[in-house]
Amino acid sequence: MYSFSNDYSEGAHPIILERLSSTNMDQTDVYGDDSYSAHAAELIRAACGREDAEVHFFLGGTQANFTIICAALRSYQGVYSSSLGHINTHEAGAIEHTGHKVLALSATAGKLTAAQIEESHLLYLNDPKREHWVQPKMVYVSHPTEVGTLYSRRELTELADVCRKYGLYLYLDGARLGYALASPGSDLTLKDIAQLCDAFYIGGTKCGALIGEAAVLLTPELKTDFHTIMKQNGAVLAKSRLLGLQFEALFTDNLYEKICRHGIDMAMCLKEGFAAKGLAVVAESFTNQQFPILPENMYRSLLPMYAMGSWEVYSNGTRAVRFCTSWATSEEQVGKLIRDIKSF
Amino acid sequence: MYSFSNDYSEGAHPIILERLSSTNMDQTDVYGDDSYSAHAAELIRAACGREDAEVHFFLGGTQANFTIICAALRSYQGVYSSSLGHINTHEAGAIEHTGHKVLALSATAGKLTAAQIEESHLLYLNDPKREHWVQPKMVYVSHPTEVGTLYSRRELTELADVCRKYGLYLYLDGARLGYALASPGSDLTLKDIAQLCDAFYIGGTKCGALIGEAAVLLTPELKTDFHTIMKQNGAVLAKSRLLGLQFEALFTDNLYEKICRHGIDMAMCLKEGFAAKGLAVVAESFTNQQFPILPENMYRSLLPMYAMGSWEVYSNGTRAVRFCTSWATSEEQVGKLIRDIKSF
């Protein structure tokens, strides 16, 4: 039995584990003041091409999202998100728990468009009773999106433009950012993102780390007292070395992109295999999540051998399924899966 | 330079690191459903003598505190705490951020007493305008306390009795619980605590783990939908194996108490050394935090060799200092420090 269920079934990339071991008995400073965290932040700033960026390490994506969003918004402000956005669906109302409305908009291939933001925002601005509405103040996008699609450089630039035009923050959830950066379908670099967004986070958990995400804050007003905001939200780690060490390793010798590229290569093999079999997909994905639509009997026959995510069941006897690859995916198992599908 | 600043300067106990390494490429279930977490929970239930306990793993103490307190209280309810309590001082208002008042009471040797709770609570109950007051609903205690002192079995029993009498929850913050259990000054066992409290957590971060705390929920109404509450507060880890594996190791072969006993042994050596030198202490501590009061020139002479915490400066030219030991403390450095003090 092999699992393609998600990209966090295994532990950490071996280089990371090795770093944790070799430094284990060193005494370091704590609560974010350790030298590993400082060095990791420096490496990330360099990779982003933004010496002015503030880098903070979080323990998970939900925590990063609600802490950053809560830090950015005043009590009556809300955040635009695609209706599929992680903050709108799978965070148990964490954003609302901090007091803010998620202003859900319909998604096209998992994405928001600049035109859609402008249209929604004009509705707000032109409403004579807008003082009784939640004030939109931020746009949340996921890259890759929840269905594995990618924003192009042009699409994100247009979103950034509309945000600047209306005084909205642009925040990018990069839980799987490594797979976007390594994807053949992307023309958007880390430096682009760091130019276009007000804040974003670089996912570690799904991209080779044992635990952790690196938030990059660019707009000055988001930086004020951010460490205290993190503390209040349970996001300050006593042994902050744990996070610093991992991101130091990931941003040394380009490890982050390198190991994610393996995940992408595996996903592209699957994509090809599904196409060769003539299977439709939910959305064209060039990232590590593939969503083929399988005949129900094919799904049933694979089930004893492969764990995978059931995405949606259709009335015509087919089922959309999510296959996830990662830095840790076995080449051998991918080959076997493709053969099993081919021979079905 | 050697640090006695705190008990989280090093990484994890080697046995834990080894477990993380040896299981690293196994595929496991996620979000708390992995077998390691299940097994760790079982071991903890057994150690507590409470098969009915629900065990959940958190990433840090602040997160455990605000999630459990927020889960237990309705919007208008508050929690009694000593004014020194961690939730009242060093959590950046995390409890208030979830909407609840910390009802601070004065501490005696860092502790709350049953009589004090009863007196305060009767003031509330007898106030004709009590409907305009925050309703007290929980008592928060730290064991060991923030100044290293310990509740006796009798003291905690009395607190539990007064809590039951008035319908208050008793919640124990065990960030350093291992050092309490291993202390020669304690007659309170883990099983006692699990009988007397409605909820508590077993500290990992300061007691040998790389990261993590194990919350033990005993009272049924605290258990409802707790996983969702954790998720909403950013406390659900995708790779939950990381926490499960560590607590599995800590509760196998009594590792938890065993390694904390080393910390205690080291602290008792220091205690003896301070006493031999005739130094007063802030409070008599039988745990891994020692608070001697040093003449300022002694403090200055130690400063280049030892990191330690400056606790309070007195007008008579002395200074209370915190020395922390842990599972990782070097016997050699303890010996050296005692000699340096002796020969001062």
Add this chain to the structure above:
Amino acid sequence: MYSFSNDYSEGAHPIILERLSSTNMDQTDVYGDDSYSAHAAELIRAACGREDAEVHFFLGGTQANFTIICAALRSYQGVYSSSLGHINTHEAGAIEHTGHKVLALSATAGKLTAAQIEESHLLYLNDPKREHWVQPKMVYVSHPTEVGTLYSRRELTELADVCRKYGLYLYLDGARLGYALASPGSDLTLKDIAQLCDAFYIGGTKCGALIGEAAVLLTPELKTDFHTIMKQNGAVLAKSRLLGLQFEALFTDNLYEKICRHGIDMAMCLKEGFAAKGLAVVAESFTNQQFPILPENMYRSLLPMYAMGSWEVYSNGTRAVRFCTSWATSEEQVGKLIRDIKSF
């Protein structure tokens, strides 16, 4: 210039003002303990046919909504509402400010249906990752709805049935309840509502009072410590007599329904006038809000004489407009408006 903009342009019904004047210098108890409030509550319980009901007076609808919803829900729970629901649109995120997600569903003629709730709720219940979702716990309906439509006795009974089936609270926002009860289009009585809902409020502000709404709590768990919850939300009035006196007057001699019937009569005159002119409507309304669709030039010609609400502008050169009547609407002005439309 005469205003049909809303149903709160004038002060209070004269009987109410007179009661305030005649009792003005009496000394009464405060914070809800005055005898007028007690008597008003008694009258309302009788009108509802529910001796077990708890009645509390609020200062406004938004305040009633967020206080009741916040009292009913635990932190991770949400409330289903039509996307047009007042709590989803015009309360500046008050529900989210108390920490709860509004789970917006599409509206049919302004209403939610039992089938729709069941379908949505089954999606939640059947989701294997539902522990990561907001847990739906309440259904919010407005009666009349925001577009002036009404739930039939059968429709509300079906909603109540589905709520009981799934353990959801049913909460009814009766900001304009008087107009529903007085409407020829309604077969739903106050007693029905008090049988079917877990909580609701009887609107005063829009139905003849100077200020205030009367909340009726039926389900026992919603009643616990409710006065303290109100206090915490700024809803406890020192001079509570102000609210008690008004609702005492409104529920004496059936004043509430009587004066609202005038508003309905006026609205039905308008409705007939619009129909006679052949004007389409946004939704068939038998309440005090009428939404005819006017040719733009008719709208422009009325504008200097009548204030009214512009609801929506259509691309075909027409515009939906809201005309509101009330207990205070001038018969003469209604006649004049109908003539002006007829002769256009």
Add this chain to the structure above:
Amino acid sequence: MYSFSNDYSEGAHPIILERLSSTNMDQTDVYGDDSYSAHAAELIRAACGREDAEVHFFLGGTQANFTIICAALRSYQGVYSSSLGHINTHEAGAIEHTGHKVLALSATAGKLTAAQIEESHLLYLNDPKREHWVQPKMVYVSHPTEVGTLYSRRELTELADVCRKYGLYLYLDGARLGYALASPGSDLTLKDIAQLCDAFYIGGTKCGALIGEAAVLLTPELKTDFHTIMKQNGAVLAKSRLLGLQFEALFTDNLYEKICRHGIDMAMCLKEGFAAKGLAVVAESFTNQQFPILPENMYRSLLPMYAMGSWEVYSNGTRAVRFCTSWATSEEQVGKLIRDIKSF
């Protein structure tokens, strides 16, 4: 039986009631846009000598306090208050409900001092771990205080100075401000307050209005989107004319101070009467709350004739009692009470 229990036992000053009656059937704009509110705001700005002030009307003091404090503070910031401060005691945790810690300091005669704020704030600023603390950002004072005492011009100026020095907001709760302004013991004018504070509110409920308080915002950053913040907190009244009309009346012909002076005159009579009898007081008060300490048998003998507040019971057989006068207090009853005490 006559009540000296509080200053809100009666309705409104007759002039106010008359204004409500005479304007009752006028149609006005709503949600704060009515001409009465605009005029009232203008009159208040003039009385304050601050043309730049923003004036907003609230329904009660608790609502004004939590809305203004929540508008001013970021999530991790707190507010200094005397431990007797209304926000720290009698608002059921409303401030904490909006997420903020009340940083309680001991009171001297009900007041905070500039020296005390500076000392507390330096403790915070000098703490090396201050990033883990709640950040103090506001000072809350009541004038008159909860025990009837008054800040002098010099005391409030010193507080304002220390606030500016450390970037803290100074906020004054004027629930009984009219009695302070009319007091012979005060050298602090409304114009002084409007120069020294960043925000304050002028109490109506206890000073002759039927309902309502007028908040005055001076510092620009407190004004941003304040109407929306009010809406989110349930503080925007549909029939805002109700509040506008009252404050228009109160700030016409100096009615506010004039009617409060009657309350003060009555209180000074009581004060003299108590002194003549040789009764000690809790604190020297020149406002409408008097706190004499009565022998228990005197208290018992007065109880059937006068309602009053029992403040504190002492072990020596005496009891502190609160007598409240107001604009509505009967001269005759005051005379009778004094005679009854004298002849005891």
